C-alpha cells in the first residue's frame with residue numbers, strides 16, 4: 487500500500503487543492519484530516535472551477551471515496567451548502583463517494599458566534615480569524631464540550647448531551663460576552679435541519695479505512711493550511727487551532743496505523759498570507775499590488791486581499807522540515823514572469839545577527855528579510871509542459887530553491903488548470 491499526504495509548507499493557499507485534484511487519479515481514497523470549512527481550495531478541471539471549503543478535493547474523480555476524518559471541524563451547515571453548490575455544477579455527491587466520520591466532532595451554531603464575539607472583544611489585537619468558529623470549536627473539542635457526528639444517529643441521547651452542554655455554554659455567552667443564550671429548542675431545530683441532511687453520510691470511516699488498508703487501497707491525505715499555521719509548530723498564536731502537519735494525518739483521518747510513504751509539500755513560488763501575524767518578507771504598496779494582481783491573491787472563502795511578498799527560504803526550509811516532505815510541488819511559477827529580477831528572501835536579520843534558522847514565534851516580529859535577486863525569464867511560461875522547455879532562468883530559480891530548502895522539487899505548476907504542470 488502506498489499512501490501520500492499533500493500538505494502546505496507555508497501559510498496556506500499554496501495550491502494544495504490543485505495538487506490533490508491532479509494526483510487523485512492514482513488514489514482510491516482521499517481523506518481530509520484536520521481543519522474546517524474555513525479552507526479555500528480552488529480547483530479548476532474539466533467540470534469547471536470550484537472553491538472547496540470542507541469537501542476533499544478528490545470529489546471530482548469517479549470511483550474515489552472522499553472522507554472527512556475525525557480530526558476535522560464538522561460544520562454541517564456549511565458542508566451542506568457546499569454539497570449543494572458543487573452538485574449544482576454537475577458533480578455527483580452521494581454517501582458512496584462522500585463519507586463523514588462518526589467520530590468527527592460537530593461545530594455547533596454557537597462556535598461561529600463566539601468566534602465573532604472574541605474577535606470583536608480583541609479589537610485591534612484580533613487574530614484575523616475567518617470567523618467560521620474554528621478556534622472555539624477546537625477549544626470545546628479538547629474540553630470535551632461538543633458532540634460527535636455519530637451522535638446524530640441517536641437523537642434521544644443527543645438531546646440530553648446537548649442540554650448539558652447548553653447550560654455550560656450559555657454561561658460563557660451571557661456572562662463573558664453579554665450575548666443572547668441558546669435554547670434547547672433552537673439546537674434541536676438545527677439538528678433537525680442540518681444534522682438530518684448530513685446524517686446519511688455518517689459512518690464508521692475508521693472501519694472503512696482499515697478495510698481499504700487490508701485491500702491495499704491507496705490513500706491520499708489532504709491537509710488544510712500550511713506548516714506555519716500548525717497549532718504546535720507554526721507562528722503561535724497566529725496559527726490555526728489544529729495540526730496541519732503530515733504527521734497528524736493518520737490520527738486525524740481515522741487510520742492511526744497508516745504509514746505515509748510520500749509527503750508532497752506544496753510551496754508557492756512567492757509568499758502569501760491571509761490574516762494577522764508576523765510575515766517577515768511582506769511587500770507593501772505598488773510592488774505588493776502588482777504581485778497580488780498577477781497571482782490573483784484574494785481569499786477563496788472571504789475575498790480578503792492576501793498579504794504577499796517574495797519567496798521566503800528561511801520559513802520554507804522550516805516548513806519542509808516540519809512536514810518531513812519527500813517531494814515538493816512548486817506552484818504559480820508563471821505568476822513571476824512579469825518581474826525582471828526575482829527577489830528571494832535568503833536569510834533573516836535578527837538584532838545584529840543574520841540567521842537562516844526560523845526564529846521562535848515571539849522573536850519573529852523583529853526579524854527583517856535579507857533579499858537577494860535572481861534573473862527573471864521575461865516571457866510567459868504558462869504554456870510550458872516540459873522541464874527542458876522552461877527558460878534557463880526559470881530552471882535556475884527552481885534549482886536554487888530546491889538546493890536551499892533541501893528537498894526535491896518534483897512538480898512545477900505553471901497554471902491553475904489540471905494539466906498546467908511540469909513533472910521532473
Ligand code: GDP
Nearest residue numbers: 499500501502503526527528818899900901902
Ligand atoms: P489551497 O488552499 O492550498 O488549495 O490554495 P488556494 O486554492 O487557496 O490558492 C491557490 C490559487 O492558485 C487557486 O486560485 C488556484 O487555482 C491557483 N493556482 C494553483 N496553481 C497555480 C499555478 O501554478 N499558476 C497559477 N497562475 N495559479 C495557480
